[in-house]
Amino acid sequence: MNRPDDKARLILQLRQAGITDDKILNAMESVPREIFVPEHLRASAYADSALPIGHGQTISQPLIVAHMAQALELNDGSKVLEVGTGSGYHAAVLARLCRRVYSIERVRELRQQAERCFRQLDIHNIITKVGDGALGWAEQAPFDGISVTAACEEPPPALLDQLAPDGVLLAPVGAPDAVQMLVRMRRHGDNFERDELAHVRFVPLRAGLAREAESLR
Ligand code: SAH
16 A cells, blocks of 8 residues: 555545645645554545544544635634544644644543644644533633534534634534534624535534543443
8 A cells, every 4th residue: 555645646536526725735735644543444544534533433534624624714823623623633634724723522532542643743733621512612712713523403502602703613513313514604793604515424512521431432
C-alpha cells in the first residue's frame, strides 16, 4: 500500500466532490488521518469513509469533515467549539484553519486518546474537556463557529446561546439511527437563519457522561 498516493487520491476526490477552497484542501492534506484511526485500520485511513474508533463511536468521513470545515467559514482569528471530539481528527483539521478549537467529549478514554494524537502532531491550539457537549462551554463563549459531530433532534439551545454575532453552528439534525440533515444556523442578533446543507449520518448525541461500563465497550 502506498500512503502518499492514497492521500493524493483522497484530496482529488474531495476536490471533485465540491471542496474547492484550497485552504480546506491544504488542511486536509496536512493532517495525517492514519494517526487517528486504530492501528488495524490504518490501511483504510485514506478511504473516504467513516471508521470505527472503539466505544461504539466512529471517526467521520473525510468529505463530511471537509464540508463542515468549509461551511464554518473560518479565518485565522476564529474561535471554534466542537461537540464530540471522538478520534480528534475533525478538531485537528479545524485547528489548521482557525485560532483555537475547544472540543468536548463525553467518553474519557476517547478524549485521552485524541490528546495523545494532538501531542504527537505538535498541535497546541486545541483544548479539550470531558463533559456533556450539549451544554457547550460557557466560560469560553462566544464562539465564531460551533461544529456538532453527533446527531441531535434539534440544535441544543445552550449552543445557539454561545454563538457570536454572525457565528455559524453546524449540526446533524434527525433521528439517531437514520440519515440526518446537516443544518447550518447563522446568528443575526437574537435570530437564526437556518439552512439545510446535506444528508449525513452521525452517531447520536447522548446526554450526560459515559458510564464506566459503557466506555469500556
Ligand atoms: N468528531 C469526531 C467524530 C465524532 S463521533 C472525529 O473527528 O473523530 C461523535 C462523538 O461524540 C463520539 O466520540 C461520542 O462519544 C461523542 N458524544 C456523543 N454525545 C456527546 C455529548 N453529549 N457530549 C460530548 N460528546 C458526545
